[in-house]
Amino acid sequence: MNRGPVALHRFTVGLIGLICLVVGLGAIAHQAGITPVTEWEDRLDASWATTAIDASWWWAVLLGLVVVGLVWGGLLIATVWRPGKADELTMPSSAPGQITVPPKLIAGAVAESLSANPMFGEVAAKAVDDRGRRLIRIEVTVSPGHSYDEVAAALAPEVRNVRQAVEGADIGVQALVHLEQPTTTQTKR
Structure with missing residues (x-):
């Protein structure tokens, strides 16, 4: 594979791995009762999901995420397409x-x-x-x-x-x- 597609694949895998690592460490810290993480939980607004869905910008953000996902996924598929x-x-x-x-x-x-x-x-x-x-x-x-x-x-x-x-x-x-x-x-x- 050429350098450009390899860089795109490595960046994608690295980003997904980093997100999974942060979420996993946060879950472990929450279950272990580590103080800063448990204090952050108290500051979170539990009703943010319902208020965000009712907001006018929610559908624009959702549509933007779908477009970015489709373009990014399309690029990943195109780089491994058959010769x-x-x-x-x-x-x-x-x-x-x-x-x-x-x-x-x-x-x-x-x-x-x-x-x-x-x-x-x-x-x-x-x-x-x-x-x-x-x-x-x-x-x-x-x-x-x-x-x-x-x-x-x-x-x-x-x-x-x-x-x-x-x-x-x-x-x-x-x-x-x-x-x-x-x-x-x-x-x-």
């Missing part, structure tokens, strides 16, 4: 100027190249916009008979080629390896 597709990639060209390439073409070429390798069971490559960061995401599934060094040796040249191809563009390359679970016959060897 979208990266539409176009503008890269510097060898001639003066820039070229525009759909990154899904690059991802498709990588997937086709990796699919030829029998080590990989399933291969998928996508161009995604992951919360504001554009990526070419390569995902491969590997059977348990292969070591990490074998997988890295087969995958690294493709990742390096893509990074060189998109150098100078605002896009990253991400490789994910899914290891299949060994079957009982494979573990007995």
Whole structure:
């Protein structure tokens, strides 16, 4: 996740945690009979809720809280929403100027190249916009008979080629390896 969404999530969790901590400590102090808290209880007006509901500003405050909650909740949901597709990639060209390439073409070429390798069971490559960061995401599934060094040796040249191809563009390359679970016959060897 990018820094902005992470900061929003951490602030939200911290604020909710702080509110819960204050309320919890207040309840414990009240039950323990700690003097300042029990004195504050005597100064509270028990009828404030009914008088507040009858006041003309009550509905404006309530509506404001609902709007703030909806906007805040919408932002939190939007930051964890599934990644979208990266539409176009503008890269510097060898001639003066820039070229525009759909990154899904690059991802498709990588997937086709990796699919030829029998080590990989399933291969998928996508161009995604992951919360504001554009990526070419390569995902491969590997059977348990292969070591990490074998997988890295087969995958690294493709990742390096893509990074060189998109150098100078605002896009990253991400490789994910899914290891299949060994079957009982494979573990007995």
